[in-house]
Amino acid sequence: MSAARPILIVEDDDALRQVLADHIASSGAFESFEAASLDEASQHLGAADARFDSIILDVGLPDGDGRDFCAKIRKQGHTMPIIMLTGAAEEGDVVSGLNAGANDYIAKPFRANELLARLQAQLRLFDTSEDATFTIGRFTFRPAAKLLIGPDKKKRIRLTAKEVDILKFLYRHANHTVSRQVLLDQVWGYNAGVTTHTLETHVYRLRQKIESDPADCRLLVTAAGGYRLDPSAI
Template identity: 60%
Template sequence: MTGPRPVLIVDDDPALSATLAEQLALEGEFATVEAPTLAAADAALMAEGARFDLVLLDIRLPDGDGREFCARLRRLGLRMPVIMLTGSDSESDIVSGLDAGANDYIAKPFRLNELLARMRAQLRAYDSSEDAVFKVGPYLFRPAAKQLHDPARNKRVRLTEKEAAILKFLYRAGGRPVPRNVLLNDVWGYNSNVTTHTLETHIYRLRQKIEPNPGEARLLVTEAGGYRLEPALDTQDA
């Protein structure tokens, strides 16, 4: 039910890039953007409203070195997983890539299933780390810290464990409505004592914390049979 994870593919080999994009999109697990140069990658990452959960990064690009680019991303505070893709698997190249801030390193040619497994492993680790930060309306959402931060107003909102789990699951749905029973099963697991009323109570309390006008929800919206998050909506301008 969760939405596809946005992935940036930075590689100047058009055949490889297109094949990767096609294969990663097959199961609906990932949504890809292709960048043949570091300049194009930079533009994609810095675009207004841009969100990428993972970057597949070649080392040798026409306009620079992927390792230097990765190091710059880390200096800018971008902490999403970066997996280096390269034709060289020498120890020195692997070490320099990891030292630049890459999370993993895979040599070409590679097996797609191995790449997928490594991507999933990196995303699982990232999602549960203190580094994970998601943009939700005017807030920066840190699931691990169970906290929302509105930088414009220097406002911090503390969430309960269940509130953070609800918000994270709705965010992962990519703006699509999530049925109540799906949300219940994901957040509470199978528990016969938990009803939709429990979920509705948590949604109510969450809206009290994040909506400027909880009676007219704009960020956490009720849909037929469930709920939907509008993560790109800036409630300060709504």
């Protein structure tokens, strides 16, 4: 069982944007969200439940330069991989895009399979980097460092490797119930022979760390047959 990772495609060419969205979604690994302008992209990123694992960003957009937008959202703290698309492939254009904070730069016309491969490569790098951060309730979750960081940056909660794996998997399935058996299989392995009691013990300890009131769970809740993570809960 794998979660479809949300990808924001910012491209003003309607036909190209649709081709990209369809191709990326057809892999089964991603869910595509579309924006035809920087204003639409800002609305997507500013939504209360916004959660994008990567952005595919055109340089030439009707309401501004994608490179300026990239630099702007980097300053706002967005760390997800950004792949820029452009009709210009001169060295200076590539350098300016990378200096703005882009992770990769692809010149048009390009092959959709190549873009997909580069997207997957960037996500693999990001998932194991110190830059990978996710918001869970009032905490910033940094999987690579095995840390939950409080809103004042002073409170730091250490997590075990299994707690990190549980949180990461539930985050990928945010607001959807994940069965206990699926969690066991994904975190411990299909042939581990671990019982649900082991999982329940880890979840109990995790709740002691992340919930304001472990007796009234809001973030990591028990659902029919499993658990559900609501990252926007407090």
